[in-house]
Amino acid sequence: MKNWDTERVAQAAGARILAAAPGGGGPQRVAIDSRDLAPGDLFIGLAGAREDGGRFATQALEAGAWGVAVRPVFAPRGPQTGAVLTTEAPLAALQALAHAWRQELGARVVAVTGSTGKTSTKDILAALLARERRTVASPRNYNTEIGLPLAILAAPAGTQVLVLELAMRGPGQIAALAAICRPEVGVIVNVGPAHLELLGSLEAIAAAKAELLSALPPDGTAVIPADEPLLDPHLPERLRVLRFGPGGDVHVVSSASDGVTIEAEGELIELDVDFRSSHLLTDLCAAVAASRALGVAVGGTYDVVFSGLRGERVELAGGVTIINDCYNANPMSMRAALEQLGSDTLAARRLAVIGDMLELGAADEERYHRELGELARDAGVLLLVTVGPRAELAGEAFRGGEHIHVEEAGEVASTLEPLLRRGDVVLVKGSRGVGLETVARALALARVTS
Secondary structure, eight states, rough: TTTOOOHHHHHHTTOOEOOOOOSSSSOSEEEEEGGGOTTEEEEEEOOSSSOOOGGGGHHHHTTSSSSEEOOOGGGOOOSOSSSEEEEOOOHHHHHHHHHHHHHHHTOOOEEEEEESSSSHHHHHHHHHHOOOOOOOOOTTTTOOTTTHHHHHSSSOOTTOOOEEEEEOOOOTTTHHHHHHHSSSEEOOOOOOOOOOHOOOHHHHHHHTHHHHHHHHEEEOEEEEETTTTGGGGGGOOSSEEEESTTTTSSSEEEEEEEEEEEEEEEEEEEESSSSSOOOEEEEEEEEHHHHTTTTTTOEEEEEOOOOSSSEEEOOOOSOEEEEOOOOOHHHHHHHHHHHHHOOOOOOOOOEEEEEEEOSSSSHHHHHHHHHHHHHHHTTTEEEEEEEEHHHHHHHHHOOOOEEEEEEEGEEEHHHHGOOOHHHHHHHOOOGGGTTHHHHHHTTTTTOOOO
């Protein structure tokens, strides 16, 4: 937005101008945290749970902000060093500004959602596209009504493809996010029992995910799993549909140490990627399908950088490997992570630290947690550490090796560290509310002596 003047920024945001920015240019980027502000930024003061960001408007201008957009009550008065815009709805202003910038970019937009694997699919797709197109992807977990606009606004002029991740916590959220980013390719990685407590049934979850399909233009493309009939009632007839996974338009033919062969609409594609787990290969198929929808041919070697806390492997000095997958958890992602652990042929021993899966609802959470114990056994786990009252049910169903239960994440590292041996591979996974990221950090400092 560097070439936009104050009037254009205000018009795009639906804001009123109290003071124009000197010099006539536009902001370098948009920030919502005054602590993350750089000179030349537009600071938008959002209302938080405990504080309204508008209170920091004067501080932002003093730090060199291009300008501020805040509620009128927080607008600085008198002569200012930057633009002062006022709006009664700063969040709506942020979203409107992002929508306008998406239009200005003219980039092609792919939106990715799903109960699990959407971030990995986004990361893979960004790697596939980057060789042929100037591509920007959502950073980290910028997938909400705040994060998505920030991801769009961070894209520089000249961006050709935006790969955006959409979160879903209830009906209408994906529709609202899609209205901001206006995707032409919609990828639904899967439909699973994440947020089951909130939505009540898998059918309702599928309907909420399918809001993405309804938002696609007449010439858009839906990329969906081949084995998910719950999405079929929600497919608009006007869309091109690419199905991925076994039996789909895009599926894995073979996977070996020297590469992966994928068949895409009858064409064989050779890919060299540094992962072979089944769930990531499914995500790869979804990414290949989305690439084809954009007209981008893929093939050859790709270096995929996955977002943090999602299957990140951390090698300890004592020869122990931590699989840090504690960003979040639901039954589908837990199954995938345990299956991946079970397929690790280089592990001398397989260990797992499993935390509660939240938001499953009272009617289903016991069954899903007990199934984890069976999955851990099938994966060859020799030591299972469970964290939280729900995860303890997994321990009760575990008929493999040793089981240790602790109530809080802070107890895990001191319990597990003396038991670690060279060659161990330790999966750490649970819902974010359990706080297992502290376990992964503490184990990264562990001393392994045996």
